Amino acid sequence: MxxxxxxxxxxxxxxxxxxxxxxxxxxxxxxxxxxxxxxxxxxxxxxxxxxxxxxxxxxxxxxxxxGAPWQYAPNGGSVPDSLSEVRQFLSRYDSLLGVAPDRPTTVPELDLAVTAAHEAYQAARYEDVIAGLPALLSQADSLHRTAFDGRRDVLIGYSAAYALAAKLLTKVGAGDLSILAADRCATAAVEADSMTARGLAAYQVVCALLRSERPEDAEPLAVGMAEEAQRNARADRPTLASVAGSLWLIAAVIASRRTEQAEAWRRLDQAQALADMLGADGNHAWTAFGPTNVGIHRVSVAAELGDPAAALRAAESVDLDRLPKGLKSRRAQMHLHLGWAEAQRKRDADAVLHLLEAERIAPESVRYNVIVGELVRGMLARQKRGGRTSALHNLALRAGVLR
The missing domain is CATH 1.10.260.40 (lambda repressor-like DNA-binding domains)
Known part of the structure; x- marks a missing residue:
């Protein structure tokens, strides 16, 4: 190297x-x-x-x-250790070997476990979610193999569990595992014949493909599923409308990564129309979708397009206090984008303040973000040697940029 x-x-x-x-x-x-x-x-x-x-x-x-692992922050040692147990579980294929589950479970029990895991994920407690993921997926597999009454509910619960797994594995950069989990989620969603489950599964497949650097495969799925879900979305079906809106948001990010500015803004407008139809911020099906999330994605798209001035302008109309309680990772993401924007304008003191605020809100959201290390290194290079006892220096130590 x-x-x-x-x-x-x-x-x-x-x-x-x-x-x-x-x-x-x-x-x-x-x-x-x-x-x-x-x-x-x-x-x-x-x-x-x-x-x-x-x-x-x-x-x-x-x-x-x-110069550092980008799937995991250099100081994130406990995550790879726990992830090995997830990898081992996903590679066992107990159903093919006829291994019976240790204890039968029920749909309500699985739903409670999935809810708790989603709450931890949205609070950016990623290490906690990884530690509990093998047990959660074991519950889902057990139910999928042994429960035949209320089969549709079983399939939807199984799909939700693997959607959570795909989401988390994408976040920490385990591309191969996230695609595997997303595929199992999608298979069950199709069998359940649920538009909402199909949309959620499509979103996770798209995210896994993006993490594996396959935007050309992700884009048609994101746009096609967004269009289909939007045709069926209504104000009295907020979950489906939220799923459709989330798909438009990820489709906008894809367009911005291809520097298609006009198309990115058009897709954001599609999401905005759905958010306006709902009229308020929500968290249906764990999408965090609503007007505020659309505003955050306008900042994200401007950042992806490399336009710090546009990112800062878009942020002026975003009120993070309107987000539902518990969405710490989403709040932190906004400050990460603003930290990037200020760093590009050489306003390093303001950039550090945003990074510190993101760290205060959700430390793991900062720790497992590849761009943070690059931002900190760039600002350190501009900082005079005599200032190395600053907040930036301490942040660099915690992020593993300095030893």
């Missing part, structure tokens, strides 16, 4: 590939002057999608460019 800053690593791998700055910049849709500034450490890579594109063109993993 090349040493040095992200910019120095990009330069080293670019030269190894025999590419000029002009050629590499063109392949990732940026200017030669932008790449020159990145390689010299004057600016940081301002979009996750660009970091992914650079890694793909240079034939290296993202980790080779960032």
């Amino acid at each position: 090349a040493s040095g800053s992200v910019g120095e690593r990009i330069a080293a791998y670019r030269r190894r590939r025999g590419l000029s700055q002009t050629a590499l910049a063109g392949l990732v849709g940026r200017s030669e002057s932008w790449l020159s500034q990145v390689e010299r450490g004057i600016r940081s890579v301002d979009r996750l999608s660009v970091l992914l594109d650079l890694a793909k063109v240079l034939h290296v993993d993202v980790e080779a460019l960032t």
